[in-house]
Amino acid sequence: MKVRIDLNICLRAGECYYNHPELFRFSQSGDPEILARELNTPELIKHAKEAAAICPASAIIVED
Numbered sequence: 001m002k003v004r005i006d007l008n009i010c011l012r013a014g015e016c017y018y019n020h021p022e023l024f025r026f027s028q029s030g031d032p033e034i035l036a037r038e039l040n041t042p043e044l045i046k047h048a049k050e051a052a053a054i055c056p057a058s059a060i061i062v063e064d
Contacts, residue, residue: 001039002063003048005032010059016051023047 003023005016016032017024023044027033039045039062052060 001045001048002037003034003039003051004037004061004063005034006059006061007031009057010055011057013056015054015056016060019054020047020051023051 005024010032012030012032014026014032017026023034023036024032025035036044039048045062048060048062052058052062
């Protein structure tokens with residue numbers, strides 16, 4: 001599985017990196033940045049899905 005962020009609709013609210021710093025961080029450009037694109041453990045998959053669920057813009061996409 002993979003995770004991506006649609007930066008065109010992202011509000012930069014920071015929910016992703018505040019709640020899941022193992023997957024996301026705040027970049028110097030002000031955009032969220034993905035740290036682990038390949039979700040290779042059940043824990044990372046769970047956290048990516050949680051991040052997608054709490055994203056206020058629905059900008060986080062978890063794909064097979």
